[in-house]
Amino acid sequence: MMKTQQLIDLEKEYLAPNYKPLDVVLERGEGAWVYDVEGNKYLDFLSAYSALNQGYVHPRVLKTFVKQAKKCTLTSRAFRNDQLPHFAKELCELTGYEMMLPMNSGAEAVETALKSARLWGEKVKGVPKDRSHIIACRHNFHGRTIAIISFSTDEEYREGFGPFSPGFTVIPYDNANALERAITPDTVAFIVEPIQGEAGIVIPKAGYLKKVREICDRRNVLFIADEIQSGLGRTGRLFASDWEGVRADLVCLGKALSAGFYPVSAVVGSKAILSLYKPGQHGSTFGGNPLACAVAREALAVIREEKLVERSAKLGDYMAEKLAELKSPLVKEIRGRGLWFGIELKPEAGGARKYCEALMAEGLLCKETHIHTIRLAPPLVIEKKDINWALKKIFKVLRPKQ
Numbered sequence: 301m302m303k304t305q306q307l308i309d310l311e312k313e314y315l316a317p318n319y320k321p322l323d324v325v326l327e328r329g330e331g332a333w334v335y336d337v338e339g340n341k342y343l344d345f346l347s348a349y350s351a352l353n354q355g356y357v358h359p360r361v362l363k364t365f366v367k368q369a370k371k372c373t374l375t376s377r378a379f380r381n382d383q384l385p386h387f388a389k390e391l392c393e394l395t396g397y398e399m400m401l402p403m404n405s406g407a408e409a410v411e412t413a414l415k416s417a418r419l420w421g422e423k424v425k426g427v428p429k430d431r432s433h434i435i436a437c438r439h440n441f442h443g444r445t446i447a448i449i450s451f452s453t454d455e456e457y458r459e460g461f462g463p464f465s466p467g468f469t470v471i472p473y474d475n476a477n478a479l480e481r482a483i484t485p486d487t488v489a490f491i492v493e494p495i496q497g498e499a500g501i502v503i504p505k506a507g508y509l510k511k512v513r514e515i516c517d518r519r520n521v522l523f524i525a526d527e528i529q530s531g532l533g534r535t536g537r538l539f540a541s542d543w544e545g546v547r548a549d550l551v552c553l554g555k556a557l558s559a560g561f562y563p564v565s566a567v568v569g570s571k572a573i574l575s576l577y578k579p580g581q582h583g584s585t586f587g588g589n590p591l592a593c594a595v596a597r598e599a600l601a602v603i604r605e606e607k608l609v610e611r612s613a614k615l616g617d618y619m620a621e622k623l624a625e626l627k628s629p630l631v632k633e634i635r636g637r638g639l640w641f642g643i644e645l646k647p648e649a650g651g652a653r654k655y656c657e658a659l660m661a662e663g664l665l666c667k668e669t670h671i672h673t674i675r676l677a678p679p680l681v682i683e684k685k686d687i688n689w690a691l692k693k694i695f696k697v698l699r700p701k702q
């Protein structure tokens with residue numbers, strides 16, 4: 301068996317270096333726990349950026365995955381399959397939306413929402429051809445395609461990839477007045493993360509999303525919520541937007557939609573928007589394939605039946621209470637909703653990376669987001685005793701020796 305360093309050396313030789321992972325090589329996982337190739341055991345506090353809300357290799361999803369893989373994995377949308385209609389119905393019923401459009405990655409779901417908004421703009425709102433305008437927020441993260449990085453404000457994501465797509469404006473996050481001012485007669489949509497994940501679990505002020513909803517209604521602009529990381533239970537509600545009782549016109553979903561088994565994403569929305577598509581206008585060879593749909597159906601059933609949303613709320617409250625006791629001179633602020641926390645360190649702490657490495661050495665896997673924030677996002681199936689174990693490690697690493 302190849303051990304850690306040999307595998308890292310192979311990566312260095314053959315893999316484009318577009319990531320800087322921690323030097324742990326994982327081999328297998330179960331629930332919230334993972335094992336590396338040396339047999340070391342770790343508690344996962346990242347959940348593949350919330351794609352593993354149901355934990356590693358959930359037995360129910362595994363069973364469905366294997367059963368469906370033996371029957372039929374891909375039909376393409378040239379033909380129909382027996383899983384997609386059920387997935388569409390079950391996702392709409394769970395989320396309370398009328399229609400869905402299936403894709404694979406999160407970025408594709410975002411692209412789908414942007415295209416849907418432009419289509420609606422031209423066909424319904426009456427925006428002249430090629431004039432559609434979409435507003436996004438500073439420090440957003442919606443994916444990595446050229447259209448999406450066209451409205452990123454992170455130079456790291458953009459440097460070297462221009463020219464960019466026109467038709468986007470960026471405004472400050474958590475600023476409803478800026479939205480009001482940025483809307484033009486050609487504005488078709490505002491896209492926003494209800495909580496900014498990659499930016500460091502940045503939670504807007506109470507009332508922001510409600511105000512966004514009111515402005516979008518009054519100015520005839522679609523409200524697109526990117527719930528790819530925040531949705532499906534992570535924040536202790538099905539959607540992070542539920543914290544304000546707000547419903548977006550289009551919601552982008554991905555990650556936990558497939559319990560980490562397979563890339564599955566989707567956009568849900570009203571018929572008034574999603575029924576505007578004509579055959580051929582949008583699609584994907586793998587989008588809506590029977591394996592993806594069977595897996596996603598089971599992943600949603602696990603969220604529902606194991607009450608993962610309630611679990612996230614309850615264990616999240618517990619963790620928030622405990623984290624409040626972390627009096628560390630290194631910590632600037634701790635933010636959180638449900639089982640999703642950002643521990644922002646002070647600049648003098650010298651960056652979050654070295655603390656993530658120290659936590660790894662203690663058996664806890666977390667990842668820095670941007671420079672100064674440690675993100676905590678355990679699988680929602682995690683046990684309370686494991687949370688207590690993790691808290692001990694976090695306290696040990698972030699509380700300097702007295």
Ligand SMILES: Cc1ncc(COP(=O)(O)O)c(C=O)c1O
Pocket residue numbers: 349405406407408410441442443444493497498526527528529530554555
């Ligand atoms: C809010 C949000 N949108 C979109 C994406 C992109 O998803 P994917 O990496 O599956 O393309 C992510 C991924 O982290 C995300 O957090």
